[in-house]
Amino acid sequence: MSLPAPSLPQSWWRGLSRPQRFMQISARLLPPLGIISAVGLAAGLYLAWAAPPDYQQGLTVKIMFIHVPCAWLSMLCYTMMACSAAGILLWKHPLAAIALKTAAPIGAAFTLLALATGSIWGRPSWGTWWEWGDSRLFSMFILLLLYCGIIALSRAFDNSRTAAYAAAVLTLIGFIDIPIIKFSVEWWNSLHQPASILRKGGIAIAPAILIPLLVMAAAFTMLFFVLQLLAMRNEILRVSLRALQQKLAWEAEPAAVDEPDTIADNGQDRETGL
């Protein structure tokens, strides 16, 4: 991503769009966020371990403590990407382009985990690993395909600006799938159970199960933010490293331009020098 100097009047919004500022803020945020998510995960796992087994499903119900947060996060991540897409198209926000690009693999990982844990849970409780007719399973699978498409598209172009715009349009169109996932269990009755937390008539889960689940969900959300911040920092560093390499290649002797070893060495030195 070529990062142009902000030309609009200074505001916090524009100020935040400067990568250096983002690097400073994220460096300050990351340690506490990392500690919170580690403590949250440890606490959530302990609570999930201590939670009573289900009277029907027995111990397999504990898969839920991984499965449900993954599924929520897969949708939260896509929603965040759709917001980034709007940021790209409406304000040409450079950080939004980076956020969209780096969030896609994380979201794909959460979706894959939700599908895999759901499949493992489905085997003992439904008697099948996968059911093609189930709308919830199916719309989640479409979400995974959408994530893969966005990953492929955002890395297909040489020009990162074009890649960001193309990925943004695809992300916004694919957002149709998110309400379909949410309401699929209500529109089409199938194997997957309907919503039991965000639903009309209040929560339908016992507190002994609900509390560990919410702790796990909060810890996963923190984990997502930590991963996303790390990935964004990584991407910014990668972009500036490439810019440095190109600059060095330009300044080097014309003969040295064709030797990738020289450029890579320079880049390495520069990286360790940072």
Place this chain on the structure above:
Amino acid sequence: MKNLFIRDIKAGIKAGGAIGTSLLFFISVIILSPFALGTDKTLLAQAGPGLLWFFALLAVLLGLDRLFQTDKEDGSLDIILAAGDFSSLTVMVLVKSAAHWVSTVLPLIAAAPVLSLLLNPAWRQAAALTASLVLGTPAITFIGALGAALTAALPRGGVLLAVLVLPLIIPVIIFGTAASVALAAGTALQPLYFLLALTLFFGLVGPAAAALALKFTAE
């Protein structure tokens, strides 16, 4: 816009590629399918609508990456992009999609009843399938136009185009096959209404999103 429509259809015929090749591909894979599935008549009759829908989808997708490429190569796309605002660009994509549908998909649909009869000698099913294709395939073209616009800046975007648009096309395939089965059996017509709704929805959303993608990626 009428000129653009006629020009695109003429270009499709003259290039020799699009119409003939897509149709030939469609016919060949259908004729190949009994070799892959076996010659069991009940199986083929049952798989018929799904196979025809699936191969029609593939045949449409194969030709779609050329939708904007020819215009890009001769420079007319740049002129259209520079001259038009968002709404006229949307209409342009709509017209180009319609021309593509008429020149590439309509021949497939014309061949579909014959191919359906080859797999399952029942007139009713052939007619039902053709009707569902007429109502549903425009949706595939409209979604494909979005994919073509997204990959227009790439030199070889054909496979990526298919990967990008397939998740969006899944509902069209589901309701297309369901509609043709429902029409043939004379049962409830809800799948047909859903199919029509999808075509209308993507007829609006597809060209608009494609115009957006063309406008932004051309900058």
